Amino acid sequence: MRTWPIIVAVLALSSLSREQEIAPPPGIEAKQALRLMPWPAGIELQAGSGPMVIDSSFSVLLPDHADHRLEKAAEIFLNDLRRHTGMLALDFHLSDRAPQTGTVLALASDRPAKQVQELGEDESYALKVTTSRAQLSAPTTLGIIRGLATFLQLVAITPQGFAVPSVNIKDQPRFPWRGLLVDSSRHFMPLEVIKRNLDGMAAVKLNVFHWHLSDYQGFRLESRRFPKLQELGSDGFYYTQDEVREIVQYAADRGIRVVPEFDMPGHSTSWFVGYPELASAPGPYSLERRWGVFDPAMDPSRESTYRFLDQFIGEVAKLFPDAFFHIGGDEVNGKQWDANPKIHEFMRAHGLNNNADLQAYFNTRLEKIVAKHGKVMEGWDEILRPDLPKNIVIQSWRGQQSLADAVRQGYRGLLSSGYYLDLMSPAAAHYAVDPLAGGAAGLPDADKKKILGGEACMWAEFVSPENVDSRIWPRLAAIAERLWSPEKVTDQESMYERLERINHWLDAYGLTHNTNYPLMLQRIGGSADASPLRVLTDIVEPSKGYSRSALSQEEPTAVTPLNRLVDAARPESATARRFSTLVEMLVSGRLKPGTEREIRDLLAEWKQNDEKVRPIAETSLLAADAIPLSESLATLASTGLEALDYLDRGERAPEAWKSRQLASVEQAFQPKSQLLVMVAPAIQKLVQVSAGEKPSELSIPKTAR
């Protein structure tokens, strides 16, 4: 007879009750099965009403005199529907006349959307689905685009074929600015990478693509006025103006604004390769290959700088129709300014007391240029100075407090702090960050309205076209939900359940976050069967935050191959999360039949895996990264099994054993090959509980944060 559940149950009483945390969110219970993300503002299932079947008889009904964008939206929807259902050759009916037979999705919008999509345009929609007919209504085409995204997520395979459940949805976004920044400078991202990610963005109702086009390491836009920008500043990897127009149109068709960023006056080495006269120190310059913050900065003291920028921004403003223009403005270390006597002289002459004043002067001049070309300036926290006009937008990498400060001064802002995808945080961490919480929580309602939303950031030091999708997806969908759904939609368990399904659903867009994972492992393993590598890699995660460089043997640069285990591993291990959940159930006395079996099976697999990994690691330099991790995993698995044995025997594990194991678990959790074995915290809990202790959370080691 097993007695240990009693011990565990007692322990559970004294531990923090997690019951409440993981209970389903209010109102979602019955609808849990729906694969919807972001969760709509209002949704009701029509009880008793059958689903609407989507087969070859399905058609989309356009209103009379549909505007061109609505028709385009319907075409994109039908194409996406073909991809999601695999009915690629189906010529679904698209018409402004009701069909004789078959199911129908009828679209109705009161007015066309703006010619160029605007911030704050109405995105609301209402969707009612019955067995034979669905009605999607919205004030504008933009709402129709959002409603079509919802409809598409509702299409699921059923015993009757593909079908949409009978639902009644009324939905609108919580924030008007919901974006993704893609850094095309540090690693160039080809057009198809951008397009498939725009598809994914539209699928989760994001509406701003923030395109980071220049930085120390590369200038990625073709300028016809200043061709040396791309000719000398890009290694040949840049977007032509035609390609930019293609992307802008592609995004617009999906209800996504494109905001370009040209980072100035710092982060600008790539400009200076072709135009050293813009810099604050004499050249020549070459493209930066390292990562970090560097000295080169534009010279704010020379009129020629502003003349150049006037012409450049004039050219770029025509390419990007959006009202906003991002000037970066972050991380100017001022060293080039300090070293330049002419700049000192200029500062004295203009009463500028320090570099911050000098940058403010630059920004003020820049703002006038940006405004002259019809754009509103946007920039990172650092640009905030009271002398700038109040219509500019502050993007905060510093956090809600910084944002609240901006808003109190009358500016509009959006949050990116907490949404950095390159830091390898779990989806739950991003999901828990609310633009209106923390330092912004106490703002009056009128000020809160000035917080426009947020943007996830995909900084590109450690991503290539091969693995960038795996850093963006599926976690971006959780951020998208935070920015679209009502404030009260915060349940983690529901989020993860839906995220897992959205994760695979997104494959239909050609996103490679799932498909490239086995391919990269296969390459690492060479001709060997890669499954043991996969068992291991399934439970590791890259070290967090900015720790990777410090953990690398050689300083990584722009040409460091991103083909290692750390590049293949996912930012968040679903298997480790599952294991933690199982162990949590066990240690909190909420065991279900099979829970212990599942834990034991996983531990047994991990314990045996090491001897399978070893021969692979011996034949491949890349797979050799797996050795220390695999050893750690085997050790952890043995420890876990021993702990379970104590629990099964109803025997309290001896102190000495416990201390030894806790030390060993901590050691196993140290980063190796820039990776973390993410099952260690759960193993620690097993050890603690088997020794009659209250389980505690093992934090990520300092070196890996």
Added chain:
Amino acid sequence: MRTWPIIVAVLALSSLSREQEIAPPPGIEAKQALRLMPWPAGIELQAGSGPMVIDSSFSVLLPDHADHRLEKAAEIFLNDLRRHTGMLALDFHLSDRAPQTGTVLALASDRPAKQVQELGEDESYALKVTTSRAQLSAPTTLGIIRGLATFLQLVAITPQGFAVPSVNIKDQPRFPWRGLLVDSSRHFMPLEVIKRNLDGMAAVKLNVFHWHLSDYQGFRLESRRFPKLQELGSDGFYYTQDEVREIVQYAADRGIRVVPEFDMPGHSTSWFVGYPELASAPGPYSLERRWGVFDPAMDPSRESTYRFLDQFIGEVAKLFPDAFFHIGGDEVNGKQWDANPKIHEFMRAHGLNNNADLQAYFNTRLEKIVAKHGKVMEGWDEILRPDLPKNIVIQSWRGQQSLADAVRQGYRGLLSSGYYLDLMSPAAAHYAVDPLAGGAAGLPDADKKKILGGEACMWAEFVSPENVDSRIWPRLAAIAERLWSPEKVTDQESMYERLERINHWLDAYGLTHNTNYPLMLQRIGGSADASPLRVLTDIVEPSKGYSRSALSQEEPTAVTPLNRLVDAARPESATARRFSTLVEMLVSGRLKPGTEREIRDLLAEWKQNDEKVRPIAETSLLAADAIPLSESLATLASTGLEALDYLDRGERAPEAWKSRQLASVEQAFQPKSQLLVMVAPAIQKLVQVSAGEKPSELSIPKTAR
């Protein structure tokens, strides 16, 4: 103690000795580990010499005054190298000056290749790799392209990183015409499908892309002279002339000729939608949606037909620089001709006695037009008539005998019979087909030279852009080896071993034959975990030959969704092949340690899988296809386990049991959901051997051939 191996060993003596069949081919033993396909004509490993490492210091050395194509070939090679190694950002050195450090691949060709690639151009090359330097020499750029493909296949991950073994290779193709036909008419294949398959073709040294651009179901080329061809004949799915030029250039850069096919006078309904006056019966016509052979045919009796074709071919000839132009010419059923009195009259007036004569007349006229526009005519077997000039080329879907007949009459020919990828034959079956065997074996050497090679054909009734790669790859690599490698390279085991590795290696080109398989299964399974579906689908194969339509509940057409289990399943199951090999070892008494364990593990997994498949199948119409197959698999697995039990006990299985099981195995092998459970033949052998019988081959059921 186990006694049954003795029984089995005795049985093995009386069975056909397979030992010889599966012995390694002469000379390949030591080199077996190399992932090379096609196998080179001559290869020696440099014993004692270490591999050449490929890292960031690797560079390609061009000869002085390298021609543009050579430079382009080197660039493509380096890009492919980046993709294969995942070193995407590496700016490998490409120069005509020897580098100071690092490993080098030096290229040297005696002369540039022809401006437009010609049939029979020299493709030979010599590649010598030492620890620090590789030398690739060839008479022309074309040989360099082939040698680079070899070098790329040799790059493998090792304990030192990516490296190429020290080898000495002298290589040239056996046949000058090695092609793949892609049917873009029955299902349109977007540009990226064509491009990634051209990448794959170049990787296995194929040199002809035969583009089947028109048929009953669609006309896929933009004609500016006759725009209604694509406007009314394509459902909007066609290639623009710019896209065609892009593909032709893309292919040329990879040493691949592009031969367009416009099928006439039959297979031509799609022409008649826009231009009914070309047909032999009055219109109107609409695009054919069904599969099969249909009546519409061009009217050979009207001069206007030839004027049209003259202008059309004149336009097309400019787009496709290749010397050959394929006019199809197959499967004219003659019904429209029979029904047209004016055509009868014309035949009488010209002394044409039957439809074959009429088609010959048409072909003779057509050949003059083709020749007038500078092209050599090519067509299927049916066009062969002694009155056509001897320079035309016959492509044979009928077989070596038909080919030999053509050659005896002085024509050149190439083989496609035996290389139809849509028939779902195993790679070994294609591999065993030699253009110079069978009916062509007795030809004198001079005539044999007129057999130019062969072409694999990817007819597109049952493929979509989503699964077409999985029908082409990896089997095409085996055909490519047949057409390139020396006649004596015929060992199946070696072929399969290398094919399995090439299979995954090809993923780097973005080919989706591996990646789309789990995605399609995931869609079929809906939100459920798809792994039980995968266990099942891993051992089934689509029914063979032309049996699919007859096995379908509804007649499949051009708009039938190709999203079912049969569309996801691979043409050849590697798992079933593995299982057959294991059982073969067991029944022939060549057991190794672990063989029986592996068999038992597989059988146990299959037996238990049925109860996991069922709940998935109940929630998805698409997954319901799995039910009868899963039942059959479970039954087969139980039978197999019982047979093993008899063998383990050293007990001869009773007659009654044996008869019951053999009947049950046969039933389980009947096609279900258009699929075959491919482990049935091996289970039959287990049953037979357990009953003391000689094992025999179970053939594919008649309905599934």
